[in-house]
Amino acid sequence: MKCDDYRLLMMDALFDEISDADKKTLDDHLECCSACREKYHSLQTTTHTLGKWEDVEPRVNLTFVSQPASRVSDFFNKLKTWKIPARLGIALASILLLLSLFNTKIQFADGQFAFETSLFRRGPQTPPAQLATQTDLDNMRQENYQMVATILDEYAKRNKIETAVMFNKFYDELDKQRQNDLRLVSNAVEQVQYGTTQRLQRTDQTLGTLIEYVNMQNQGR
Amino acid sequence: MNMMNDEYLIQEFNAGNVSAFNTLVWRWEKPIYNFILRYIGDSEQAKDVMQHCFIRVFKSLGKLKDHSRFSAWIFQIAMNLCRDEFKKKKYQIYSISEVRDFDDSNKSDQKIVLADNEQDAAKLTYHENLSELLQKALMAIPEEQRVVIIMKQYHGMKFTEIAEVLKTPINTIKSRMYYGLDALCVVLQKWGVDREDLGYEM
Secondary structure (H helix, E strand, C coil): CCHHHHHHHHHHHHCCCCCHHHHHHHHHHHHHCHHHHHHHHHHHHHHHHHHCCCCCCCCCCCCCCCCCCCHHHHHHHHHHHCCHHHHHHHHHHHHHHHHHHHCEEEEEECCEEEEEECCCCCCCCCCCCCCCCHHHHHHHHHHHHHHHHHHHHHHHHHHHHHHHHHHHHHHHHHHHHHHHHHHHHHHHHHHHHHHHHHHHHHHHHHHHHHHHHHHHHHHHC | CHHHCHHHHHHHHHCCCHHHHHHHHHHHHHHHHHHHHHHHCCHHHHHHHHHHHHHHHHHHHHHCCCHHHHHHHHHHHHHHHHHHHHHHHCCCCCCHHHCCCCCCCCCCCCCCCCCCCCHHHHHCCCCCCHHHHHHHHHHCCCHHHHHHHHHHHHHCCCHHHHHHHHCCCHHHHHHHHHHHHHHHHHHHHHCCCCHHHHHHHC
């Protein structure tokens, strides 16, 4: 055996897990091999040193309490205790419920909801074909006439109203234009009157001055 | 009182008695805490990991079939949580390839690889207490060796038990123990802590 091979035995001997036979083999080797003897001694010292390191208290108060399980987890826990047929039954019921939910048609008409449920999807429903009778045709034609007449009436009414509105607008425009013209004419007349009055006054003044001058001339002579 | 062993408490807990679990916690919290503390080297983190460990035990104790394996099982949980913590924090100094075992092919290369934190030695004073010193020394050796030393030295587990927990051949466990102890010896000497100093400090 080489020195390396005694290392496992050293570990066994160090922790008292060695058989008597192995202990003797190791002791024999240590007696004649100083390197291994020294190594074994240093390992013993190291374990001795490590042994001085004492445990410490964790100073953590770990306490576990039982809590009432929630309803959901309670349900699943109960499920776990059920036998296979019961579980299969639940699974089948769930599948049927899901199928019916997926194939539920919800309609809203006349302020009311209507639900239609089926396990499997139905094809698009076509209303049954009905035979049209002569009276139905007459009724339909009559309805058509009435509808067309109503439309024409409405159209005529709308036209009348639009024409009236158009004429009204035209008259309004014309009236505005006439009033504007009248205002312009009256302004012009006023201006002419004012100018005439001023000119007359100036002429009067000039004539008065002239008369006075003539009089003074006559008196001077 | 003999009835209050782990197996009995587990049976009680499985029957719905939560206080039996608390007794189990009370019994195991100190060894598990010290195991985690020595493994990861941080007391606050060790408390967190310990709590996670007991929560995991609480959740999966019902699945444990062989109740006599409880101690190995709880150490396995604690170790896995510590390793998760290492992965998260990327603490690891050594790669697995650096761990040498007896069953390795290259037996000739037996020198011990040390972490490059010798500069820490200057900071180490003799006033630091022994536990801090040994904690630093433990953190300086590969994780695979550290866990074996902790399990063997501080929890008195047999080599067969350690092999079972780590799912590793027993001779590999012994070789890790050997190299771990050897590395610790070298680390302590490198830090200038010789046997006399340690003896005096103690």
